[in-house]
Amino acid sequence: xxxxxxxxxxxxxxxxxxxxxxxxxxxxxxxxxxxxxxxxxxxxxxxxxxxxxxxxxxxxxxxxxxxxxxxxxxxxxxxxxxxxxxxxxxxxxxxxxxxxxxxxxxxxxxxxxxxxxxxxxxxxxxxxxxxxxxxxxxxxxxxxxxxxxxxxxxxxxxxxxx
Amino acid sequence: xxxxxxxxxxxxxxxxxxxxxxxxxxxxxxxxxxxxxxxxxxxxxxxxxxxxxxxxxxxxxxxxxxxxxxxxxxxxxxxxxxxxxxxxxxxxxxxxxxxxxxxxxxxxxxxxxxxxxxxxxxxxxxxxxxxxxxxxxxxxxxxxxxxxxxxxxxxxxxxxxx
Numbered sequence: 001x002x003x004x005x006x007x008x009x010x011x012x013x014x015x016x017x018x019x020x021x022x023x024x025x026x027x028x029x030x031x032x033x034x035x036x037x038x039x040x041x042x043x044x045x046x047x048x049x050x051x052x053x054x055x056x057x058x059x060x061x062x063x064x065x066x067x068x069x070x071x072x073x074x075x076x077x078x079x080x081x082x083x084x085x086x087x088x089x090x091x092x093x094x095x096x097x098x099x100x101x102x103x104x105x106x107x108x109x110x111x112x113x114x115x116x117x118x119x120x121x122x123x124x125x126x127x128x129x130x131x132x133x134x135x136x137x138x139x140x141x142x143x144x145x146x147x148x149x150x151x152x153x154x155x156x157x158x159x160x161x162x
Numbered sequence: 163x164x165x166x167x168x169x170x171x172x173x174x175x176x177x178x179x180x181x182x183x184x185x186x187x188x189x190x191x192x193x194x195x196x197x198x199x200x201x202x203x204x205x206x207x208x209x210x211x212x213x214x215x216x217x218x219x220x221x222x223x224x225x226x227x228x229x230x231x232x233x234x235x236x237x238x239x240x241x242x243x244x245x246x247x248x249x250x251x252x253x254x255x256x257x258x259x260x261x262x263x264x265x266x267x268x269x270x271x272x273x274x275x276x277x278x279x280x281x282x283x284x285x286x287x288x289x290x291x292x293x294x295x296x297x298x299x300x301x302x303x304x305x306x307x308x309x310x311x312x313x314x315x316x317x318x319x320x321x322x323x324x
Contacts, residue, residue, distance in 0.1 A: 011211075012274045012311065014264025015194050015257060023187035032177050087267055093259035093288065095177060101252055102176025105183075112174045126255065127289045127298050136289050149174065 021065045022091065026050055026058045031088065032095055034068065036144060039081035067091070092139035093128060100126050110148030118143045183227045184253065188212055188220045193250065194257055196230065198306060201243035229253065254301035255290060262288050272310030280305045 022028055026048065033047050045055055059082055062068040067088040073081045096115065103111035115124040118141055122132025129136050184190055188210065195209050207217055221244055224230040229250040235243045258277065265273035277286040280303050284294025291298050 013194070014261045014268055014273060014275070016191060016264070017268035018260040018264035019187040019190055023185075023190060025181040025185035028181055028185060029178060032175070090263055090266060094256065094263060097255035097259045098180040099176045101256060102178070102180035104252060105249055106176055106179035111176060113176070127291060129289060129291075 018094070021067065022062075022094070024058070026054060027062060028095070028098070030055070030058050030062060031067065031084070031091055034082065034084045034088065035092065035095060035139065039083060040079075041082075044082075062088070089139050096124075096128060107149045112147055112149040113144045114147040115142045116145050117141060180256070183229065184256070186220070188216060189224060190257070190260070192217070192220050192224060193229065193246070193253055196244065196246045196250065197254065197257060197301065201235075201245060202241075203244075206244075224250070251301050254304075258286075258290060269311045274309055274311040275306045276309040278305045278307050279303060 022031065029048055030044060033044055038044055038047055041055070041059070044050075044059070045052060048055065050058075059068065059070075063070050063082070066085055068082045069085050070080050070082055073079055099111075099113065099115075116122070117124060117130040117132065117135065117137055119135070120130060120133045122130040124137055124142055125131050127136075128142075135141070184193065191210055192206060195206055200206055200209055203217070203221070206221070207214060210217065212220075221230065221232075225232050225244070228247055230244045231247050232242050232244055235241055261273075261275065261277075278284070279286060279292040279294065279297065279299060281297070282292060282295045284292040286299055286304055287293050289298075290304075297303070
């Protein structure tokens with residue numbers, strides 16, 4: 001974090017700005033999990049296998065940056081969950097592009113997860129357009145399904161894949 | 163880097179795999195610059211304002227991962243340049259998605275860079291499709307141009323914007 005020099009800070013660049021907010025592996029994996037329906041601290045922790053203090057600091061940073069919203073879901077004792085804001089949901093194309101790159105270059109025998117158009121069941125292509133009906137798709141239109149490269153325990157880790 | 167735990171390593175996930183390769187701000191900014199036509203160490207250094215040892219280690223990592231290729235461009239004295247491989251060029255949708263998010267959320271008064279379809283001059287939409295001719299576009303079809311939010315010195319930093 002502190003490695004970012006002064007010149008970097010003053011770069012007029014949308015990519016540099018975006019990376020200041022989410023340019024860190026754990027942050028992007030937290031956002032991935034949020035898209036998959038994970039909301040509670042312990043569920044993020046189980047899914048990511050990251051140290052609790054690291055997870056806490058990433059969640060706090062994402063709340064400060066307006067990517068996640070912290071909501072009370074139980075009063076006694078008070079318990080909070082984390083949900084994507086609109087600004088966070090707008091990161092879906094980034095997550096999707098990373099997934100497609102990983103599908104192609106890390107899982108040549110078949111992707112662990114396939115994205116499906118919720119409306120018509122068509123597969124989502126690399127441009128986030130439905131192969132079946134031709135609709136340009138947003139995050140809310142798309143449902144993840146275990147793909148040919150999925151492990152048996154994927155559904156246990158991610159409720160959205162169940 | 164060493165923060166990545168064992169459970170993370172074994173996650174069957176294309177996003178996690180992609181982030182193992184490029185999930186670091188400087189790496190993604192090096193890749194951004196490579197797309198903008200930067201090839202030489204000193205030019206990366208000037209553009210990023212990053213410490214030379216940090217830049218060296220990021221370039222080496224990207225070469226090891228097959229994202230960049232190191233080529234001799236001068237024999238006496240030997241000088242090398244760095245070019246994107248096909249595997250690296252495939253990261254363009256990630257860079258583009260980060261740019262679009264930054265355009266929307268960091269530069270509401272207008273993006274620093276606009277992507278233009280090289281063939282017909284149309285603007286590239288969020289789905290990487292030409293607004294004018296409707297073509298789905300690849301990295302090689304697209305040219306960056308200074309946008310309304312550009313600074314006067316952007317062209318000096320990035321040859322592709324000149």
